Amino acid sequence: MQISRPTFLRLMLAVGIGFGSGVWPGAAPLRAASDPPPQPVAIQFTLDRPLDAAAAPFVMATVGGLFSAEGLAVGTNVATSSADAIARVADGASDFALVDINALIRFRDKPGSAPVKAVFVLFNQAPYAIVARKSRGIKALSDMPGKSLGVAEGDLSIRLWPSVARQNGIKLASVKLSTISTAVREPMLSAGQVDAVTGFSYLSAINLRDRGVPADDLAVLRFADYGCEAYGFAVIVSPRLAAARPEAVKGFVRAVIGGTNLAIKDPARAATEVASRMDGGSRDLELERLHTIIRxxxxxSEVKRDGIGGIEPARFERSIEQLAEDVKFQKQPLLSEIFDDQFLPPIDGRLVN
Known part of the structure; x- marks a missing residue:
């Protein structure tokens, strides 16, 4: 009896193949011993910020041999921002990048922008949040009127603040915004120079606890808990690579899904691997970040129901409407201009738990 490749892979997974085997859904097919090994496809992948736990799926895809099993030799570089990472993919300097999809939406609204699209959504919910000190009188979003809010330069979360404020009955003028640099965001809140800051829930709150701010004095007000529909980090691809090597794009996505599963199943190992690649990284801090990111x-609930990586069209439209309360689009973005789902595996290849 001949066994199909998908059935064979499921059987191998069922008996507990280890991290380094490279036998995962979408792995390279078996070849005869006499066949010369195929040349791997060289891939440049860009992170939009220095390495932290958010990149655990990519680190684990490397550690687990998932990229190599797909015939990919992946090199990683770091950009200064999502805008910088998108520019690298747009001009062909990089093949893939992990960026904030809302930065991509703004990029595509520019006249003459390259047709860069996302092919995989890692963060089903954006990590945008306000992190505040309870000792400064903030325990819920309704406590923000009359308070000062520090906003780091280039922080995309502030772009969704008008929508979140409106949905929760807060007048924008009632909150004093102060533009600050990213480097002093946590120190200023720690010192009481502002009452709250905008940022990512898995970064600022954990950084503040590391600076000695008691956990029970921090209020993490996640925009997603207050009506924000935005998606978060997504993998974008070079239009040239997508057209010339669609199977390489599919393989990259499959490997990232496998790496995500590894990070979810063994976050302690994933945090250790991430911290070991950081300059002065803390395994404990990255583990706390990773637990927050996964949760x-x-x-x-959307990912548990529909699988990881995709976008729900109606929700996307609502997120665009919310973003438009701050960003005045030249043309209302269409989902087909931002996201291409043709490189995603079927839903049974995208289930995570």
């Missing part, structure tokens, strides 16, 4: 941004 709040990756394993949402």
């Amino acid at each position: 709040d941004n990756i394993l949402t």
Whole structure:
């Protein structure tokens, strides 16, 4: 009896193949011993910020041999921002990048922008949040009127603040905004120079606890808990690579899904691997970040139902309407202009738990 490749892979997974085997859904097919090994496809992948736990799926895809099993030799570089990472993919300097999809939406609204699209959504919910001190009188979003809010330069979360404020009956003028640099965001809140700051829930709150701010003095007000529909980090691809090597794009996505599963199943190992690649990284801090990311941004009810990586069209439209309360689009973005789902595996290849 001949066994199909998908059936064979499921059987191998069922008996507990280890991290380094490279036998995962979408792995390279078996070849005869006499066949010369195929040349791997060289891939440049860009992170939009320095390495932290958000990149655990990519680190684990490397550690687990998932990229190599797909015939990919992946090199990683770091950009200064999502805008910088998108520019690298747009001009062909990089093949893939992990960026904030809302930055991509703004990029595509520019006249003459390259047709860069996302092919996989890692963060089903954006990590946007206000992090505040309870000792400054903030325990819920309704406490923000009359308070000062520090906003780091280039922080995309502030773009959704007008919508979140409106939905929760807060007048924008009632909150004093102060533009600050990213480097002093947590120190200023720690010192009481502002009452709250905008940022990512898995970054600022954990950084503040690391600075000695008691956990029970911090209020993490996640925009997603107050009506924000935005998606978060997504993998974008070079239009040139997508057209010339669609199977390489599919393989990259499959490997990232496998790496995400590894990070979810063994977050302690994933945090250790991430911290070991950081300059002065803390395994404990990255583990705390990863637990937060998995709980709040990756394993949402939508992902548990529909699988990881995709976008629900009606929700996307609502998120665009919310973003438009701050960003005045030249043309209302269409989902087909931002996201291409043709590189995603079927839903049974996208289930995570």
